[in-house]
Amino acid sequence: MAVTKDGTAYDLTGPESAPVVVLIHGLGLTRGATWDGIAPVLARRFRVLSYDLLGHGESARPEGPVNLTALSEQVIALMDALGIERSALVGFSLGGMINRRCALDHPGRVSALAILNSPHDRGEEQQQIVEERARASASGGPAAGIDVTLARWFTEEFRRDHPEQVAAIRDTVLANDPANYAAHRQVLAEGVRELIAPDPPLTHPMLVMTCAHDSGSTPAMSHAIAAETPGAETIIVPELQHLGLIEQPGLFSDPLLDFLNRVLPT
Numbered sequence: 001m002a003v004t005k006d007g008t009a010y011d012l013t014g015p016e017s018a019p020v021v022v023l024i025h026g027l028g029l030t031r032g033a034t035w036d037g038i039a040p041v042l043a044r045r046f047r048v049l050s051y052d053l054l055g056h057g058e059s060a061r062p063e064g065p066v067n068l069t070a071l072s073e074q075v076i077a078l079m080d081a082l083g084i085e086r087s088a089l090v091g092f093s094l095g096g097m098i099n100r101r102c103a104l105d106h107p108g109r110v111s112a113l114a115i116l117n118s119p120h121d122r123g124e125e126q127q128q129i130v131e132e133r134a135r136a137s138a139s140g141g142p143a144a145g146i147d148v149t150l151a152r153w154f155t156e157e158f159r160r161d162h163p164e165q166v167a168a169i170r171d172t173v174l175a176n177d178p179a180n181y182a183a184h185r186q187v188l189a190e191g192v193r194e195l196i197a198p199d200p201p202l203t204h205p206m207l208v209m210t211c212a213h214d215s216g217s218t219p220a221m222s223h224a225i226a227a228e229t230p231g232a233e234t235i236i237v238p239e240l241q242h243l244g245l246i247e248q249p250g251l252f253s254d255p256l257l258d259f260l261n262r263v264l265p266t
Contacts, residue, residue, distance in 0.1 A: 004081045007060025008074060010051035012082065014043035019111065019264040020084050022075060023050040026093030026117075027184050028142055028173040030057035034092055037249030038256070046260060049087070051078055053094075055180035066183035068191040072102035076109060088112040088264060090256065092245060093119075093217065094188045100195050100225075103202055112205040112263045114256055117214050117242055119188070120221040121196045134182075134189035141178025146170060152215055153243040165246070197228055205263035206232035209252065211240035233259065 003009045011031065021042055025034035031050040042048050052059035054066060054074055062070065075098065079087060088111045089099035096118025103110040122130060150159065150166060159166050206229045210222040219236045226232035237244050237251050245252040 001058065003058070004078060006077060006081075008051050008054075008078050008081075009058035010049060010078060011039075012047070012049050013039065014045070014047040016047060018045065018047045019260075020079075020087035021046045021048050021260060021264075022079070022087045022089050022099075023048065024075065024089060024091040024095030024098050025050075025053065025056070026095050027188050028056070028176050028181055029169070030172055032057070033169060033172045034246070038245060038253045041249075041253040042256065042260070045257065046088075046264070049078070049082070049084070053098075053184065055177055055184075061177065061180055062183075066180070066187060068097060068101045068187055068194060069105070071098045071184075071187065072105060075099075075102050076106055079109065085109070086111050088114070088260060090114040090116065091118065092116045093242070094184065094191075096217075097188070097191050097195060100198075100202065101191070103204055104195075104198055107202075107204070110204055112207075112260065113202070114207045114209070114259060115222075115225055116245060116252065117210045117217040118208075118221075118225070119192050119217045120225050121192065122221075127193070131186075131189045134185050138182035138185070142173045142176045142181045146173060149173070153241055154247060155213075155239070155241055158247045169243070169246070202229045204229075205259075207235065207255070207259040208232060209235045209237065209255065211237045211242065211244040213240065214242045214244070216242060 023035045031052050035050050039048050055061040091099035096115035208222045208226045210217050222234050226234040235255050
């Protein structure tokens with residue numbers, strides 16, 4: 001683990017001369033909690049950079065407002081600090097919004113996009129409900145509704161058979177600073193508005209994945225994201241929920257490797 005001068009904690013592994021792949025986690029999680037089952041697999045072939053979002057894990061809290069642009073600029077600042085000119089961005093949930101914002105604002109710095117279990121157009125009525133819920137629950141911090149959240153994230157079988165892993169994720173979420181968590185939750189709720197039907201559209205090689213029973217980042221949303229980008233690919237992982245990449249990381253690492261091997265230079 002290392003930390004940049006501006007406080008972003010990161011890990012950099014894999015062959016030094018290989019194409020770079022940046023892993024971006026989601027709300028309330030950390031780089032390790034999200035990517036420990038996937039990063040080592042990708043690092044056999046690629047230079048893998050994972051980091052903690054602003055105020056998450058071991059990264060410093062943000063100095064200014066938290067919005068999608070600030071979160072995408074954290075990626076660019078990290079790449080700059082490490083002398084990385086171009087990278088593929090793999091984003092989970094909120095991370096899949098951050099990498100799209102980054103590709104829109106800095107298209108030349110992005111070689112490919114993988115968008116995992118990330119929300120998109122919810123429809124105006126549902127969008128307003130999501131935003132109102134995020135505002136209403138801000139005072140409760142990460143503890144508000146944590147058991148309901150975990151039931152949405154993991155299948156019932158996984159929660160029954162792997163209580164220690166579920167407890168570890170619970171502890172990771174509860175360790176978040178309440179104000180910082182609330183600010184990032186607002187971005188998760190509101191930020192999709194600026195990503196719908198971008199004009200001009202994204203043209204990067206793109207893989208969009210979600211799980212069949214992810215209620216917040218549905219298969220329909222993944223198909224909609226892909227439909228906005230010429231040539232984008234969509235994979236729907238059966239049976240799993242929001243944290244399918246933790247339940248069965250191989251179902252994500254294998255198609256990610258296939259996609260990155262096809263679109264990144266050797």
